[in-house]
Amino acid sequence: MTEAHGWLCVAGLGPGDARLITPEAGEALAQATDVVGYQPYVARIAARNGLTLHASDNRVELDRARTALAMAASGRRVVIVSSGDPGVFAMAAAVMEALEGAPLWQRLDIRILPGITAMLAAAAKAGAPLGHDFCAINLSDNLKPASLIEARVRAAAGADFAMAFYNPRSASRPDTFGRVLALLREVCGPQRLIIFARAVSTPDERIHTLTLAEATAVMADMRTLVIVGSSATRRVGPFVYTPRSAPCAE
Amino acid sequence: MTEAHGWLCVAGLGPGDARLITPEAGEALAQATDVVGYQPYVARIAARNGLTLHASDNRVELDRARTALAMAASGRRVVIVSSGDPGVFAMAAAVMEALEGAPLWQRLDIRILPGITAMLAAAAKAGAPLGHDFCAINLSDNLKPASLIEARVRAAAGADFAMAFYNPRSASRPDTFGRVLALLREVCGPQRLIIFARAVSTPDERIHTLTLAEATAVMADMRTLVIVGSSATRRVGPFVYTPRSAPCAE
Known part of the structure; x- marks a missing residue:
């Protein structure tokens, strides 16, 4: 993976206990340059050099998805964090919606990482x-x-x-x-x-x-x-x- | 935790990739004296000193649950392994069924550990x-x-x-x-x-x-x-x- 290879992962952090975060999600977070999400979920991510945290308000899911996709398209390694599982009433569907009418974004390296849903x-x-x-x-x-x-x-x-x-x-x-x-x-x-x-x-x-x-x-x-x-x-x-x-x- | 404190965990190993096993399930497996389950799931657990693996055939869920409960009652630290999540069409309900009419077993330290379901x-x-x-x-x-x-x-x-x-x-x-x-x-x-x-x-x-x-x-x-x-x-x-x-x- 070269520096220029941007990607987007949508990761579920589980219901709260850090021992319910999958190693797969942990690996994505360790490799990320940017973490994007609703503020209480971003607050669960430890700060480190080289990682920028982007916390946003609730009810702006589509904006958040587009911000993350634009960063991935520019070569950043981006993780959108959800609680629980990102595919259950959470950010994965918002990212898919943001891909509508955006053929360049559809070709990005996008992965949904499952989590323990509530x-x-x-x-x-x-x-x-x-x-x-x-x-x-x-x-x-x-x-x-x-x-x-x-x-x-x-x-x-x-x-x-x-x-x-x-x-x-x-x-x-x-x-x-x-x-x-x-x-x-x-x-x-x-x-x-x-x-x-x-x-x-x-x-x-x-x-x-x-x-x-x-x-x-x-x-x-x-x-x-x-x-x-x-x-x-x-x-x-x-x-x-x-x-x-x-x-x-x- | 003393040697005499037996317990039973019912853990989900997720769909197959080891990076989808929660740290919580990994901890229970690390502390266990006995792992019980259907043979293909037990085969995913690494052998080590002090750990006995009990692999069984499919369609004997209730027998498997009773064997595990009896071992926990005798002071063993037992993990029943399921694929996916143990609560979704898997071993957690079988353990609950085995508790029916067994008041002593109902007082055991029993925990269900969620997993990534298929x-x-x-x-x-x-x-x-x-x-x-x-x-x-x-x-x-x-x-x-x-x-x-x-x-x-x-x-x-x-x-x-x-x-x-x-x-x-x-x-x-x-x-x-x-x-x-x-x-x-x-x-x-x-x-x-x-x-x-x-x-x-x-x-x-x-x-x-x-x-x-x-x-x-x-x-x-x-x-x-x-x-x-x-x-x-x-x-x-x-x-x-x-x-x-x-x-x-x-």
Whole structure:
């Protein structure tokens, strides 16, 4: 690799614990000249000579992707950092969007480096609630209509998937998650298990399992990953899991 | 930690590349006295003094879990190894099942260590096909009826999720995947994108994107992870991705 060979990696840093960052992502960071990302994720990268850190605000994903691509095109070795996995509601799709209509950028050396996404870290702490078929749904309605969220939750619950909900609640849209909980109670019944996993693998970690009847919207914030079990999900000792085998079809 | 303190970790080794094993899993393996697992996964662990490797056949997950729990109860430091993430169609749920009716085992020090699951490694190689809401479905009908598989595929496709299919095809049930492909063509139309990702991150890796019209069941085997896009999934340059924003609801 010559100095002039620029590249762009989009790396997932996992949920918080440095021991959940893959060696592959660590290698890319060690070779980088520039790290680009939302400020709290860039703050996780140690400063060193020859490395420039570019921290940006949230909700400027496309600008951030274009900045990084332009730097790679100029010969820099750039890592965009995401939390979790970059392909799950994170920066990989934003980079792909930035390639639209940009044929020169499409020929760059671009690699997506997978990471431990929040739902898998949360599931591991709880036991194995995603041990059978499951869905991942982003409850943020910044980028999609609330009606689509409801349609997907209804379909997933109706087909008895376990479900992982990302970005369940923020101050700017406090009602979405409450409506989802009401819908889930209607379709799944009040005894269905729900897990609130906050700040998994950080010092603030808190894992809380209860029933839909007991759950309220204020139990979640933007650092919470919510998992709702299937009809088969059950407790055993301190754990929650979904058995690998399903009963005969409904 | 005293010699008498036994524990059990269920660790994911990721899809194949050693650089995708988390440092957390590496630490558990370094401290272990015993490694238990399906033979091809145990073969990835380097032998050393003080470590006993216990390789077993496939389809004996519950026996394997009980053997590991009994060793941990006797004071051994045991790691059960899975490929990918242990919580996704792998050994974590089997360990939880083995805890049923075993209150002494429920009090053991048991930890599930997350890993890079196949669908996230495959998605990263393809671009960002799981960049919006998605489902993970195990097509093995060893443990569930084919009718349930079809109902879940129909629900997921109908609600316009992207879909990741694990264990799409084996010699003992060659027809399931063909029926799923036919169902997907019916619900999603022939132009929907499908990705066959085989042996991701190994020397045998092969990523192949085509349309449902072009796809045939023999393109998958048990080392293949299949991703089917949502209606929004598209190509850009050499990549495939699902945009972060959804159009107005159907």
